[in-house]
Amino acid sequence: xxxxxxxxxxxxxxxxxxxxxxxxxxxxxxxxxxxxxxxxxxxxxxxxxxxxxxxxxxxxxxxxxxxxxxxxxxxxxxxxxxxxxxxxxxxxxxxxxxxxxxxxxxxxxxxxxxxxxxxxxxxxxxxxxxxxxxxxxxxxxxxxxxxxxxxxxxxxxxxxxxxxxxxxxxxxxxxxxxxxxxxxxxxxxxxxxxxxxxxxxxxxxxxxxxxxxxxxxxxxxx
Amino acid sequence: xxxxxxxxxxxxxxxxxxxxxxxxxxxxxxxxxxxxxxxxxxxxxxxxxxxxxxxxxxxxxxxxxxxxxxxxxxxxxxxxxxxxxxxxxxxxxxxxxxxxxxxxxxxxxxxxxxxxxxxxxxxxxxxxxxxxxxxxxxxxxxxxxxxxxxxxxxxxxxxxxxxxxxxxxxxxxxxxxxxxxxxxxxxxxxxxxxxxxxxxxxxxxxxxxxxxxxxxxxxxxxxxxxxxxxxxxxxxxxxxxxxxxxxxxx
Amino acid sequence: xxxxxxxxxxxxxxxxxxxxxxxxxxxxxxxxxxxxxxxxxxxxxxxxxxxxxxxxxxxxxxx
Numbered sequence: 001x002x003x004x005x006x007x008x009x010x011x012x013x014x015x016x017x018x019x020x021x022x023x024x025x026x027x028x029x030x031x032x033x034x035x036x037x038x039x040x041x042x043x044x045x046x047x048x049x050x051x052x053x054x055x056x057x058x059x060x061x062x063x064x065x066x067x068x069x070x071x072x073x074x075x076x077x078x079x080x081x082x083x084x085x086x087x088x089x090x091x092x093x094x095x096x097x098x099x100x101x102x103x104x105x106x107x108x109x110x111x112x113x114x115x116x117x118x119x120x121x122x123x124x125x126x127x128x129x130x131x132x133x134x135x136x137x138x139x140x141x142x143x144x145x146x147x148x149x150x151x152x153x154x155x156x157x158x159x160x161x162x163x164x165x166x167x168x169x170x171x172x173x174x175x176x177x178x179x180x181x182x183x184x185x186x187x188x189x190x191x192x193x194x195x196x197x198x199x200x201x202x203x204x205x206x207x208x209x210x211x212x213x214x215x216x217x218x219x220x221x222x
Numbered sequence: 223x224x225x226x227x228x229x230x231x232x233x234x235x236x237x238x239x240x241x242x243x244x245x246x247x248x249x250x251x252x253x254x255x256x257x258x259x260x261x262x263x264x265x266x267x268x269x270x271x272x273x274x275x276x277x278x279x280x281x282x283x284x285x286x287x288x289x290x291x292x293x294x295x296x297x298x299x300x301x302x303x304x305x306x307x308x309x310x311x312x313x314x315x316x317x318x319x320x321x322x323x324x325x326x327x328x329x330x331x332x333x334x335x336x337x338x339x340x341x342x343x344x345x346x347x348x349x350x351x352x353x354x355x356x357x358x359x360x361x362x363x364x365x366x367x368x369x370x371x372x373x374x375x376x377x378x379x380x381x382x383x384x385x386x387x388x389x390x391x392x393x394x395x396x397x398x399x400x401x402x403x404x405x406x407x408x409x410x411x412x413x414x415x416x417x418x419x420x421x422x423x424x425x426x427x428x429x430x431x432x433x434x435x436x437x438x439x440x441x442x443x444x445x446x447x448x449x450x451x452x453x454x455x456x457x458x459x460x461x462x463x464x465x466x467x468x469x470x471x472x
Numbered sequence: 473x474x475x476x477x478x479x480x481x482x483x484x485x486x487x488x489x490x491x492x493x494x495x496x497x498x499x500x501x502x503x504x505x506x507x508x509x510x511x512x513x514x515x516x517x518x519x520x521x522x523x524x525x526x527x528x529x530x531x532x533x534x535x
Contacts, residue, residue: 150393152384158376165370166388170395171364173402180406201398204396219383267481268473278485282494289498328501336494343490441502448509455516459523468520 008097015074016105023105025066030110033059034117043124043179053131053182060110060135061171064142066108068150068163071098072220076154085221086099091214099140099147099210107139123186130185132194137198138178144209144220145170151216235453237368238463239313243445251444258437262288265430279343283427286336288435289329290354293361293460294396295443300368301393304386316382318456319389320372321450325442328366333358353404364392378457 016023037055038048075081084094114135118128149167153159181194234240266284299321307316334355341421349355368385373399375381458464475481484491 148387152388153370153374156371162367162370163376165363166367169360169367169399170391172360173395173398174403176406180409208394209303211388216384216387219380219387222380271473272485277487279487279490281484281491283499302475325505328505332498332501335497339490339494341485445505445509448513452509452512452516453512453521459520464502464520465524468517468524 001031001089001093002007003206004087004093005097005100008084009101012098012101013104016101022067022070023109024168026063026106027109027113029060029066029191030063030113031117033062034120038120047187049123051180052075052118052123053127053186055121056117056131057135057138057179057182058116059174060139061142061168061175063110064106064139065146065164065167065171067102068146068167069160070101071147071150072154073150073159076221081217082221085218095147095210095213095217099143099213102147102159104138107135107143107179111135111141123182127182127186130191131181131182133179133195134178134191134198136172137195137202141170141174141201141205143173143193144205144213148209148216149214151220154217154220174198225273225467235312235314237317238461240314241451241454241467243284244451248444248451251440252448255380255411255444256438257408257431258440262430262437263434264436265426267425270426270430276344282336282340284430284434286333286340287431288438289336290333291435292442293326293330293333293358293365295439296322296329297365297389297396299392300326301389304382304389308383308386310315313382314387314454317453318446318450319385320441321446323365323369323372324449325445326364329438329442330358330362334362347466351407353400353407356403356407360403361396364396368392369407370419403458404459409411445454 019159031143034055037051040052041047075084080183085091087094111132112130115128118131123131146163146167149163149170152166156162177194177197181191184191184194234243250372262284266281270281270284272278300319303315303322304319306312307314307319326415337350337355337358342348368388371388372381372385375384455464455467482488482492
């Protein structure tokens, strides 16, 4: 089973490496969206500092969501997904591998990029650290929940917008506590509670999401 | 070998046998709905006294709270029947779940609308980001997502099952979402702005809300029964019994 | 609860717009749902009747 997981991971990372542009595009989207907000509300530093946690988290969330289109659709189109369903390995393991690779390609770059953008919003150092940690814990949850949405809308007309409609309401708790953690640190109160809750969401979604995703894939491929 | 025929509820699990049952039950639920809502409205306008702090504007609570209760209850029921259809592979359960969604979404809309109209005189703005209204907004998105997903998938069985997975994921998430939004709202606004707190419940107010809620419940059942009959006709059109039914209608 | 007069009842202590705005819109929404259901049922029956008539014609011409 671990071998199967490793195989899926290696394959996905190799494919992503061959199309580095996709990963970079998501990152550039993140940067552009974050830059739009000061252009929209004005450059006043204290206002931007207040907005920063929310803006950064929403942009990360949207970037994650956009990259969901690359999760199952390419494999569905070239027939690999069908082979995965027919393979002897448990589908849950293969799904887990795909989600991990998706996070490595879309979530992790955001975690690394976020501090630079946080500086643009004049966030203090400890807030930047908490921003990274909250994104580190939160973006896997976004990938896990997003995978369920991507599996449900596989091959459906207009699936891009539909995935957003399905998945964004489910992202709300992660957003609340992720941005809340950074806000709490910036305000002086501790972020432990927020981060612990995010960790709880991660644990819950690691347990439940792969099952739901595998079920959704089977339904989509019947 | 003869076997005595025992009555079983499973008899009604086929669309063909449920269709006439729904037709018979629907007028009764509709009548109950009218009766209960009439009593509830009477209480809300003529029995419940004026509130000391909010004046007459608090009377909106007799629609707002029951509608919010119904919107959440109907989502749970929808999730339940969806899940039954997914696990037991019964068509009728999925049809009932599909039929429940629009009514649930409408009650969510009513809760949001009345919440806005209550917030304006009480707190000065048309929208109040308190826990209940924000949760209702997200619930509306969940309903719309369910309906959009089912509408987008052409294959009927796939649409049923995909909707079921989505509805079940939603059911698990609703307490998490509500808790998160409650935390978020107390953190940012403090407990002063809360529609769950005000006003303090006098017995007549609670009674009025309960009766309106029951009335809305009966209405939802009646509307869902009517809608599921349409859904059954549409989906079972290849069967002989539907052909006979339509032939009889003309 | 004694309102005293129709005007008082309609005015709702100054909050008439909000209270009646809520109750009336709720009524409109629920009535609209009922109307939509009635129309949906009629549409389904009409469409299916046409479908069955077309199917009968097909069978007759085949036979």
